[in-house]
Amino acid sequence: MAEESALERERREKVARWRSAGRDPYPYEFPGRVGTDVVRSACAQLSSGSEDLATTMRVAGRLKIVRQHGKTAFADLDDLAGSLQLMLRVNELGEEPYRVWLSDLDPGDIVGAEGHPSVSRRGEPSLLVRSLTLLTKAIAPPPEKYHGIQDVEERIRRRYVDLLASPEVRARFRARTLLVREVRAYFDELGFLEVETPALLRVAGGAAAAPFVTHCNYLDADVQLRIAEELALKRLLVGGLERVYEIGKVFRNEDLDSTHSPEFTELEAYWAYADYHDMRRLMEGLLDRVASRALSLFPDDPTVQAAAARFRPPFATLDFVDGLEHASGLSDLLGKSREELRSLARAVGSTVPDNSSTGTFLDKLFEHYVEPTIDRVTFVVDHPAATTPLAKRHRSKPSRVERFELFTSDFELANAYSELTDPDEQVARFREQLGERGDDRYALDQDFVDALKFGMPPATGVGFGVDRLIMGVLGIPSIKETILFPLVRDR
């Protein structure tokens, strides 16, 4: 806000007037306040047009709207608990204070009020104000009182304005935190240990994505921000921690769109002495619990009710290869050469590089033929081995791995394996991947292979985007609406 508008000048003059009257426009405290909900419940037993003069209460919050009627006025005050009408009358406040308040107070100011629970003649719970205190003068005017901020760009760049203008936005971000708390409780109760692993790595691994690169002065070497938590958490299984999970930011130097953000919150969990069937049951229980919480948080919101209901079990299952062959009309996909798969992928419009792996081409075919047909929460299972270097080979299906991906109609939500534990096979699978891609971004993590040599117990692991989980259960169409401050370009 470089230029001072006429509106801001006006408000600064009010600040100056306030100061010259010996009052602090930015005081330090307002002790003894209660939430607006407390006043509301104190009003519950009062009849319209009456007040409880024996009770005095203090509330504080942001002034939203002032409605003046000459010698009486109404103002709506917002706090985290909701909103409350303040009743201001010359009778209670006195001529001079009443006049000063109404001339120097603006919507957007943060004020404290002391008064009596009261119900207006029209039946609105209110505080009959005895005294007011300016707690913070707002210099910048708030957005339009009815429409708020509509411009998507402005809402993201200045999320604080979006939040202060919209109780719905506040409720959505509060719900995000409560739902993540539910996720934590679920893993904690199952005996999983929450851990923190490094975000700064010499080589980012565990997924294939372009990393952010920065420089470490201490090491005098480039370091990368993590693109996954997987390789660190599996080392902990080698170390005997048996059940671990992490909720943390991962960073992928890729484009931002409605389901991708360069930094996002990932949960990964690893569970020793269990396989991907166990993990599927765990995930079903987690989705059920999170969806139930979402349903109870927004009982009157039809969007949330419809969205969350889709995350209640049972869920559909689709075999990757059967599903792809059925949807595409192709057959014997696992018997086809890389060149054949490449031309099939090219035929459906994919522009991935010629030297991509067979797994990449199969993924492209799946994305084209199958993903658009997924209309409910579905476990896609048993992918071709070529798509997945970190999973164990399937016990009974040749050329496959034990893996599931959880899809909604809108995006991939979770990815889980029976984890590969054989260090020699791990090296071979990495080499296969590297050789086909010829891409040194995905450098082999030798220390991870060394860790496997010490022995990792049989285990299953899962990873999912927390932001996407929130999108799914709350029915939010854009990942930016689940992230408080998404990355934006300079203006």
Add this chain to the structure above:
RNA sequence: GGGCCCGUAGCUCAGUCGGUAGAGCAGGCGGCUCUUAACCGCAAGGUCAGGGGUUCGAAUCCCCUCGGGCCCGCCA
């Protein structure tokens, strides 16, 4: 990276065929002792995202740049 769309007052939005900028809210002044987006009157508020071009004349048509949205591609 490609395509389509958008950017007008602090905010929400109009702006016709190219004729020189409009409303509501907020703010200012005045009125009103029960409103709920209060109401009534008056006045004020603009680099029409930025730059260039066409034209007697551009918010409007053309080109470039910036920012954003949607779709496609890419992101094992």
